[in-house]
Amino acid sequence: MKGIIGTCLALLLAAEVMAQDNVNDSTGLRAGGKIYVVIAVIAVIWAGFGVLLFSMDNRLRKIEKSTAKKIR
Amino acid sequence: MIYKNWWKWTGFILVMYTVIAGLAIPLGPGIASITPASTRAGDTVRIQIHTVNAHFLKHPAGLQAGLLGTSIAIKPFQIRSLANNQLEAAFVIPSALIRSRGTVNLLDLEVGSDYDGMLIYRQSLEVLPDTVFLNGHKSSAIISQAKLEVHKVTPAWFNFPYRTIVYESIRNLYFHVCMWFAMITLFFVSVVYSVRYLKNGSPKDDRIAAESINVGVFFGILGLITGTIWAKFTWGDWWPNDAKLNGTLISMLLYLAYIILRNSLEEEQRRARISAVYNIFAFPMMFVLIIVLPRLTDSLHPGNGGNPGFSSYDLDSHMRFVFYPACIGWILIAVWLVTLRLRMRTIEYKIEDEI
Numbered sequence A: 001m002k003g004i005i006g007t008c009l010a011l012l013l014a015a016e017v018m019a020q021d022n023v024n025d026s027t028g029l030r031a032g033g034k035i036y037v038v039i040a041v042i043a044v045i046w047a048g049f050g051v052l053l054f055s056m057d058n059r060l061r062k063i064e065k066s067t068a069k070k071i072r
Numbered sequence B: 001m002i003y004k005n006w007w008k009w010t011g012f013i014l015v016m017y018t019v020i021a022g023l024a025i026p027l028g029p030g031i032a033s034i035t036p037a038s039t040r041a042g043d044t045v046r047i048q049i050h051t052v053n054a055h056f057l058k059h060p061a062g063l064q065a066g067l068l069g070t071s072i073a074i075k076p077f078q079i080r081s082l083a084n085n086q087l088e089a090a091f092v093i094p095s096a097l098i099r100s101r102g103t104v105n106l107l108d109l110e111v112g113s114d115y116d117g118m119l120i121y122r123q124s125l126e127v128l129p130d131t132v133f134l135n136g137h138k139s140s141a142i143i144s145q146a147k148l149e150v151h152k153v154t155p156a157w158f159n160f161p162y163r164t165i166v167y168e169s170i171r172n173l174y175f176h177v178c179m180w181f182a183m184i185t186l187f188f189v190s191v192v193y194s195v196r197y198l199k200n201g202s203p204k205d206d207r208i209a210a211e212s213i214n215v216g217v218f219f220g221i222l223g224l225i226t227g228t229i230w231a232k233f234t235w236g237d238w239w240p241n242d243a244k245l246n247g248t249l250i251s252m253l254l255y256l257a258y259i260i261l262r263n264s265l266e267e268e269q270r271r272a273r274i275s276a277v278y279n280i281f282a283f284p285m286m287f288v289l290i291i292v293l294p295r296l297t298d299s300l301h302p303g304n305g306g307n308p309g310f311s312s313y314d315l316d317s318h319m320r321f322v323f324y325p326a327c328i329g330w331i332l333i334a335v336w337l338v339t340l341r342l343r344m345r346t347i348e349y350k351i352e353d354e355i
Helices: A002-020 A032-067 B006-024 B167-174 B176-200 B203-234 B243-264 B268-296 B317-354
Strands: B030-035 B038-040 B044-052 B064-069 B072-074 B078-083 B086-092 B105-113 B117-128
Touching: A032 B006, A032 B317, B006 B167, B006 B317, B030 B105, B030 B117, B044 B105, B064 B086, B167 B176, B167 B203, B167 B317, B176 B203, B176 B268, B176 B317, B203 B243, B203 B268, B203 B317, B243 B268
Parallel strands: B038 B117
Antiparallel strands: B030 B044, B044 B086, B064 B072, B064 B105, B078 B086, B105 B117
16 A cells, blocks of 8 residues: 555656756756756866965965075 | 056956856857758748747747748748747748759748847758749738848847857967967067167067067967867868968967077077077067968968957957957966066075076
């Protein structure tokens, strides 16, 4: 009994998911052929690069302060 | 007091803007295909027009179409939008279009609306001769000698140009081309500091010159790789033996030779002087190879074979909104990388001195 009800629920959910076939009907991040997913991915990558660059910057600053000798 | 790292944040934010705006702003509308692509003179034909990035159902105001040939324009007797990107236009093709038995006429299809502007698909409809050859008879009505009334040529919404062959990869402008701009800027900075070194003899100037070239070569290699990928899928070849490509490859070899030259000389002053002199020769050579020579010959690259790439013929004005900030952003990032490397080198030298 539980198995039958569970299967019916699963099939109903599956039917709902199939409504997202048409790319152009999608909303939110799925809209526009999922280009926004691409943008999100690349923005995350670039933010990661930003973190890397700024952290390198700060570590160098610390080392420079600790060596504390002036260059010509 | 000005915040010392403001330019680093500016560079980072500008590149982030480039990524988001460069990818999110949609391409303009264009005609992808039509069915049928072939018809006979004298027929009534219902053409299904498949477009991309258009809004003909949502904004149908001013919807119009036309088949254009030399000094002829045929208007549809019916046009309607079935979906945002699908139109149906019904034309009567006059029999007199084909004047002699052997000819085939290729007509341009123009479609447009107030919101999406005018789209043109050149030489899209093939008109075959009538089964009965009519000698100079003008058939009924729908030939118009006038051109289509064009209300708006460009779309009413902000978009990047839709170009066949490149399509979405036109966005590479903000990444591939910016690599080269960053490289040339760094090489220019480098040669300025090489000249300064020869005048002052300060080792700091020599270090700046060297690190600028190191990072510049890195950007150049990125530019070559990204350009190769782009070329394969638009020009059809990984390396089409284009003047600009060959010029940039030789320039990269020139600057790689600079790096090898520096590595081969041990003594600091000698190394600095010789590499500074080499740099002063290398920069004009690079400039000629990359910028001057490609303009004197035929080239696949936009902006070469005559005109510089900044004119309105080569760069759409909408793209400039992202291209200029992108160049500045990438150049700032490149300069930041140079300063990071310089600081690392300086610390290395100081530690060496202490040993």
